[in-house]
Amino acid sequence: MKSLLIKLHSLLNLTNKLDFLAPLFLRLYLVPVFWMAGSKKVQDFDSIVEWFGNTEWGLGLPFPLVMAFLATAAEYLGAIALLFGFAVRWFSIPLMITMIVAAVTVHLDNGWQAIADVTAPFANERVAEATDKLSIVKDVLQEHTHYDYITSTGNVVMLNNGIEFSVTYFVMLLALLFMGAGKYVSADYWIEKQLYKK
Numbered sequence: 617m618k619s620l621l622i623k624l625h626s627l628l629n630l631t632n633k634l635d636f637l638a639p640l641f642l643r644l645y646l647v648p649v650f651w652m653a654g655s656k657k658v659q660d661f662d663s664i665v666e667w668f669g670n671t672e673w674g675l676g677l678p679f680p681l682v683m684a685f686l687a688t689a690a691e692y693l694g695a696i697a698l699l700f701g702f703a704v705r706w707f708s709i710p711l712m713i714t715m716i717v718a719a720v721t722v723h724l725d726n727g728w729q730a731i732a733d734v735t736a737p738f739a740n741e742r743v744a745e746a747t748d749k750l751s752i753v754k755d756v757l758q759e760h761t762h763y764d765y766i767t768s769t770g771n772v773v774m775l776n777n778g779i780e781f782s783v784t785y786f787v788m789l790l791a792l793l794f795m796g797a798g799k800y801v802s803a804d805y806w807i808e809k810q811l812y813k814k
Contacts, residue, residue: 639791639798643704643792647695668683693707722777727742728740
């Protein structure tokens with residue numbers, strides 16, 4: 617039994633040669649997420665500042681110009697840094713803060729789920745209500761449109777806008793904070809190799 621466990625452990629150790637893939641794939645997954653978010657903020661910066669500061673229909677954050685600038689810079693520059701694997705641990709921190717702010721100020725009141733699904737374990741009253749609304753939307757679409765065409769590339773869903781995605785991105789960034797950009801396919805790896813070259 618012991619020899620079998622040793623062999624299995626040795627087999628798992630072979631994955632060490634490919635351990636650069638995990639941080640690489642995490643980075644590449646997050647690049648378009650933050651690039652899109654940052655680019656939209658850059659393109660419509662004045663509206664973002666207004667939304668950040670407005671207490672009636674916005675987030676009501678203090679110092680909206682500063683907050684909008686910081687969020688935009690973190691997402692826009694963070695996407696570029698993640699792509700090239702440059703200063704990944706450092707960029708993970710402001711991106712994680714951005715995800716915390718997004719979760720607390722934008723998504724928290726909506727519960728966990730990003731998409732309303734009444735069968736999900738964290739479904740709340742809002743999700744159940746959204747399911748009823750989705751049923752009405754489907755009925756209207758089936759009666760007044762080419763429903764088969766509309767749904768040929770995917771189901772009609774109701775957005776719940778919960779904290780699920782922001783928490784998921786936070787956890788991915790937390791992993792990058794601890795493991796770094798990874799070997800071989802990152803600027804950080806090659807910079808560190810040059811800095812500590814003997």
